[in-house]
Structures are given as structure tokens and as C-alpha cells.
Amino acid sequence: MPKSSSQTPSATSSVDKAAVSQRIPVVQIATPSTKIHVREQKGVFQRLRQHSNTLLIAIFFLIPFINYQGRQAILFDVTEQQFFFFNITLWPQDFTVLAWFFMAAAFALFFVTVYWGRVWCGFLCPQTAWTFIYMWVEAKVEGNHHHRAALDKAPWSLSKVRKRVTKHAVWIVFALLTGCGFIGYFMPARELYVDIFSMSSGFWTGTWVWFFTICTYLNAGWMREMMCLHCCPYSRFQAVMFDANTKTVSYDAERGESRGPRKRSQKTELGDCVDCNLCVDVCPTGIDIRNGLQYECINCGACVDACNQTMEKFGYAPNLISFTSENALKGQPKASLLSLKSLGYASALLIMIVLIISDLSHLSHIQLNVIRDRQTLYRQVGIDQVENSYQLKIRNKTQQMAFYQISISNDDPQKQTLQIVTDSLIAIKPAEQLDYPLTLSGRLSDRTSDSTQQTVQFKVTQIQSLENPTPTEPANEISQTSRFFWP
Ligand code: SF4
Ligand code: SF4
Numbered sequence: 001m002p003k004s005s006s007q008t009p010s011a012t013s014s015v016d017k018a019a020v021s022q023r024i025p026v027v028q029i030a031t032p033s034t035k036i037h038v039r040e041q042k043g044v045f046q047r048l049r050q051h052s053n054t055l056l057i058a059i060f061f062l063i064p065f066i067n068y069q070g071r072q073a074i075l076f077d078v079t080e081q082q083f084f085f086f087n088i089t090l091w092p093q094d095f096t097v098l099a100w101f102f103m104a105a106a107f108a109l110f111f112v113t114v115y116w117g118r119v120w121c122g123f124l125c126p127q128t129a130w131t132f133i134y135m136w137v138e139a140k141v142e143g144n145h146h147h148r149a150a151l152d153k154a155p156w157s158l159s160k161v162r163k164r165v166t167k168h169a170v171w172i173v174f175a176l177l178t179g180c181g182f183i184g185y186f187m188p189a190r191e192l193y194v195d196i197f198s199m200s201s202g203f204w205t206g207t208w209v210w211f212f213t214i215c216t217y218l219n220a221g222w223m224r225e226m227m228c229l230h231c232c233p234y235s236r237f238q239a240v241m242f243d244a245n246t247k248t249v250s251y252d253a254e255r256g257e258s259r260g261p262r263k264r265s266q267k268t269e270l271g272d273c274v275d276c277n278l279c280v281d282v283c284p285t286g287i288d289i290r291n292g293l294q295y296e297c298i299n300c301g302a303c304v305d306a307c308n309q310t311m312e313k314f315g316y317a318p319n320l321i322s323f324t325s326e327n328a329l330k331g332q333p334k335a336s337l338l339s340l341k342s343l344g345y346a347s348a349l350l351i352m353i354v355l356i357i358s359d360l361s362h363l364s365h366i367q368l369n370v371i372r373d374r375q376t377l378y379r380q381v382g383i384d385q386v387e388n389s390y391q392l393k394i395r396n397k398t399q400q401m402a403f404y405q406i407s408i409s410n411d412d413p414q415k416q417t418l419q420i421v422t423d424s425l426i427a428i429k430p431a432e433q434l435d436y437p438l439t440l441s442g443r444l445s446d447r448t449s450d451s452t453q454q455t456v457q458f459k460v461t462q463i464q465s466l467e468n469p470t471p472t473e474p475a476n477e478i479s480q481t482s483r484f485f486w487p
Helices: 007-013 019-021 044-065 096-116 119-123 125-142 144-154 156-182 189-197 203-223 225-229 233-241 302-313 339-361
Strands: 075-077 082-085 088-090 248-251 321-326 367-371 380-381 386-396 400-412 418-420 427-428 432-441 452-462 477-485
Touching: 044 075, 044 119, 044 125, 044 156, 044 189, 044 302, 096 119, 096 233, 096 339, 119 125, 119 203, 119 233, 125 144, 125 156, 125 203, 125 225, 156 189, 156 203, 189 203, 203 400, 302 321, 339 418, 367 452, 380 452, 386 400, 386 427, 386 477, 400 432, 427 432
Parallel strands: none
Antiparallel strands: 075 082, 082 088, 248 321, 367 386, 380 386, 386 432, 400 427, 400 452, 418 432, 452 477
8 A cells, every 4th residue: 555645644643753754864954066956836835926026026116106295205315314204204313213113023023933934035035036036037048947957068159148148138137127126215216217227327326226236136146045045144043933833844754754756556655755856856945845944945835836746646635745833743733823932022013013103103393402502601781681592403304394483481480581582483494404593581680599590491383384373283392401591
């Protein structure tokens, strides 16, 4: 009787596990020294990956072209030091929100990893997406994996030169588009594409675009799996997040071993693995998943599709290689999402989300910095009048013209001893900072104490207009404390 999946589970479990593990060949994993010519594979997971990668790439290129209120909706304006996200404008002092956001993204990734393993690597990582696009171009120009391997070995000919030039030209154009796409998040994208392709961009713009073009070309065209194997930190520490319930691409050794070739209808005592080597041929990182969990595996699912194809041909049950967990392979109960690790990551993620919401809801649209005149503590005008001078740096953080009223309050609200001498109604252009000199005056006869200084609070309130100084709805104001000095 062949030990195929048509057998009962009890028959399968009767296999001596120790004996099975002894029959699994121990292979020294080494970085492939020759270029991997990945065999093209179709299947459920490849379709899923293609769709997710297409969506990701489309989003990447399209986002900079979304406009909001007449300007690019998402833009990190490095020269103006502003980050636009639809109607939110973040300034460098607001960048804690971005820090929370990146931390939230990291915890979300950790949370997903605990249960679904390296699903990010296989289906969403830009490195994978761009590498598969480059491999697709390579296959279109040079043919399937056999043709590509043969072309590598073939002597230089007109046909080989033509294929190589075409492939690299397409790669470079796509890399250039990627460079523009990326830099389009940092400067107006529409002008950028026109400037780059009409070769009229400025020096630094061109330098940055070409820098990312070269990075993309080398990364996706040449380095490919080397990035995952040697440069990506995530592949190194993701194992820390794994537990026995983490779903990852796994080979069912108990069912598959002993492996060996056979004819389709042949009865055999061997395991279900027919040793067709398809799972290795389709692997973009060149590993053999039958050797167990390896950090090189990006969980792309190509070997799952390849093996299922073989299982179908031989009339065996699918999923000899599958996305499954260690516990599921042992036949233990289904994993729960509520493990200690996932709860910890979920809590951290929740905290980050609360911090983001809190920071955004407290985001002020005005920035105020009050600087006292450092030269003179006070100035006595006549017998009874004392003046202090200040420099108010007020920034309109919105993208519209705004009007403000400056007011003060003393530490003794019962007795307003100080007045603003200069004009207290001002207008500031969108996203501009106004350095506004302001003088406060107080009467010696109105002093509330013998102290030579008193606290004064400056308040800047956004108003409807200079003619109508009623506060805007919702209120938009900011205050800062300084000191007023007496003789
Ligand atoms: S072992 Fe399978 S899932 Fe892992 S990278 Fe290779 S083909 Fe993809
Ligand atoms: S594809 Fe499946 S049957 Fe073929 S070698 Fe890999 S594990 Fe064995």
C-alpha cells in the first residue's frame, strides 16, 4: 500500500516519528553561489501574491497624484519642513505623531507575525513585490527558467545581447519610475515626472531620483533574495515572535517521508513526497522547505502551490506543504488569537493608536514662542509708566490666511495692571511665521505687590477677521507664559 493521503490518519500516525526524522536528509544550508533561476509557478497563493503586489504598487504610484484642496494630499515637504496629510499639516515639533505611527506599524507587524508568520514578507513587502516584477520582466524577455539558465551559459551572440539589453532597459525604466514615485512623496509629483523625463530637473532632485533608481535596479534586479538573506533585520528577529501556533509554510515530514520518486499509479511504502524537486525550483530564495523552518523562507507560498500541483497529479491529498503551525501539524487544537505574546503586541498597538488620536486631537494650528528682550529688563517712561519688550514668533500652521488677536492675562486676574501698547490684531499668511515685536506697559501705581517681577501669560486666539475679532469656531488658541519686570 502506498502511504498516500488516502490512508487514514491513524495509519499515518503509526509511523515512528524518530525513524522518520532519521530518514530526513540533513542538508547544510548555504547561500546559493550561482544565480537562482526561479521556475514560474501558478496557483492560489501566487494569484494572491500577484494581486496584493499589484495593489501595493498601484497605491505607491497613485498616492502622490491625489490632490486635496488644490495641493498634493500627502507630501513630506522637506524644504518647507512640513508634512501634509489631507487637511492635517504636521510641523517638525508635531513629529511625535509620526513616531507613534511608525511604532504602531511595527507593533501591528509583530501582532500579525505571532499568528500569521511572515505574511508581510511574502505578500506585502516592497522588496518581494519589486523582485517579482523584475523576475516577470526577465521571464518575458529571456524565457522560462530553463531558457534563462541556458542563456547564462551561452556564448555572447546578437540574440543574447539583444535580450540582455532589452531586459536591463526595461528594468532601468521601471527603476526610474520607482525613483520618481518615491521622491514624489517629498516634492510635487506632477512637476517631478515632467522635469525628470524632460531632463530639466534641478541638480538635487535629479541626484535623489537617480540614487533611488540605482538602488531599485540593483536591489530588485541583482540582489533580490540577498536582501532578505543578509540585509533585512526582520528575517533575523521574526523567529522571536514565533510560537508553536504561528502559521508558517511547513512541510509535513511525517506524511512526506520517506520521500522518493515513483510512477503515478505505482503502489509504494514511501511517503507522499515524490521528490519532484518542484518546491525547490520555484523558491525565490533557493531553499528546500523540507529541511524545516529556515529564516531564508519569505513565506511566499510558491512551494505550496507547486507541491499541491504535484499532489493533484498523483491523486494525493493537498497540503503536504502548507501554511500551518507546529501544533496543527502535531494534531493539537486550533490556535487561539489570545496568546500572551499577541495580547502584549495588541495592547502596545492599542496604546500607540490612542497616542496618535490624542496627539492629533490636541494638534494646535498656531505655534507661539515668546522671547523677552534680552538687552533691557524694563524701560521707565515718565514717573509712573514701565514698559517691557518682547518678540512674539507666531506661526500660522494652516494652509489658509489666518487672523489672530493677542491678549495677556496677569497673575492677579482681579487687577489687570498691564496693557499691550502695540496693535494686538494681526494677519499671517498660510504656513508663515511672523516675528512680531510687542510692548507691554504697566503703571507703577497699579502694582499688586513689591516683587520686581510678575508672571504674564500671552494668548494668541484665531479670529474671524481683522474687522470682526470674534474667535473662530472651533476655538483655536495657544498661550505661553513669560515675565514682566518692574524697577
Ligand atoms: S520555501 Fe516556499 S514559501 Fe519559503 S520562500 Fe521558498 S517557495 Fe517561498
Ligand atoms: S513539491 Fe512536494 S512532492 Fe515535490 S519534492 Fe517538494 S515536497 Fe516533495
